[in-house]
Amino acid sequence: xxxxxxxxxxxxxxxxxxxxxxxxxxxxxxxxxxxxxxxxxxxxxxxxxxxxxxxxxxxxxxxxxxxxxxxxxxxxxxxxxxxxxxxxxxxxxxxxxxxxxxxxxxxxxxxx
Amino acid sequence: xxxxxxxxxxxxxxxxxxxxxxxxxxxxxxxxxxxxxxxxxxxxxxxxxxxxxxxxxxxxxxxxxxxxxxxxxxxxxxxxxxxxxxxxxxxxxxxxxxxxxxxxxxxxxxxxx
Numbered sequence: 317x318x319x320x321x322x323x324x325x326x327x328x329x330x331x332x333x334x335x336x337x338x339x340x341x342x343x344x345x346x347x348x349x350x351x352x353x354x355x356x357x358x359x360x361x362x363x364x365x366x367x368x369x370x371x372x373x374x375x376x377x378x379x380x381x382x383x384x385x386x387x388x389x390x391x392x393x394x395x396x397x398x399x400x401x402x403x404x405x406x407x408x409x410x411x412x413x414x415x416x417x418x419x420x421x422x423x424x425x426x427x428x
Numbered sequence: 429x430x431x432x433x434x435x436x437x438x439x440x441x442x443x444x445x446x447x448x449x450x451x452x453x454x455x456x457x458x459x460x461x462x463x464x465x466x467x468x469x470x471x472x473x474x475x476x477x478x479x480x481x482x483x484x485x486x487x488x489x490x491x492x493x494x495x496x497x498x499x500x501x502x503x504x505x506x507x508x509x510x511x512x513x514x515x516x517x518x519x520x521x522x523x524x525x526x527x528x529x530x531x532x533x534x535x536x537x538x539x540x541x
Contacts, residue, residue, distance in 0.1 A: 347526075347527050349529075349530070351532075357534075358430070358518065358532045358533060358534050358535055359471075359518065359520075359532040360430075360532075361529050361530065361531060361532075364527070364528075364529050366527050404471065406471075408526075408527070409473065409484065409486070414459070414461070414476065414483075414484070414522065414525055414526050414527065414528070414530070415461060415473035415475075415476050415484045415485075415486045416461075416463075416471075416473055416530065417473065418470060418471035418472075418473075420470050421470070421471075
């Protein structure tokens, strides 16, 4: 059974600081997704990583994938308050189909 | 706005009842996925359809069923409802069935009393 673990599950940080969220998964997969969810809202797609060594950046967020280590990271650079949200990583269940197994989410609070 | 629509937004019903949730995917998307989000279980994949055919099953209970129609909209049927079925149900869509970005709808909040 595929397991996806995120850490930390809760993170409070100050504006302007850098931090990294880690996502480990238990079985082979080369499809890794990052989503953002604001309170009471739906999930917003941030990144889709489809190969070993993939790196994608959008604004202050950068995601990477190491399929050999079964690890993805979401790095936040010079955090701003608007990035406060819950961040989920998810891994495709494989076999060609694409149902996602989600981590528990990282609740990120960025304080001025 | 992702382009995925879901109705209704909220649903309150009693235990033992049956409800139907509806989802319309983004224009051009052939895959539809259903997910359940609850405080206890987190986000769980229920089922995927691709171009009308069931493609993958996740943690979907036998009391739940889904289908995708020729116009590609999908319905999730939940029957013999229990208190524990109270959750947010999301539909997502993607253009294909492997390695594509999944766009989530706004969700249907189901409350079982």
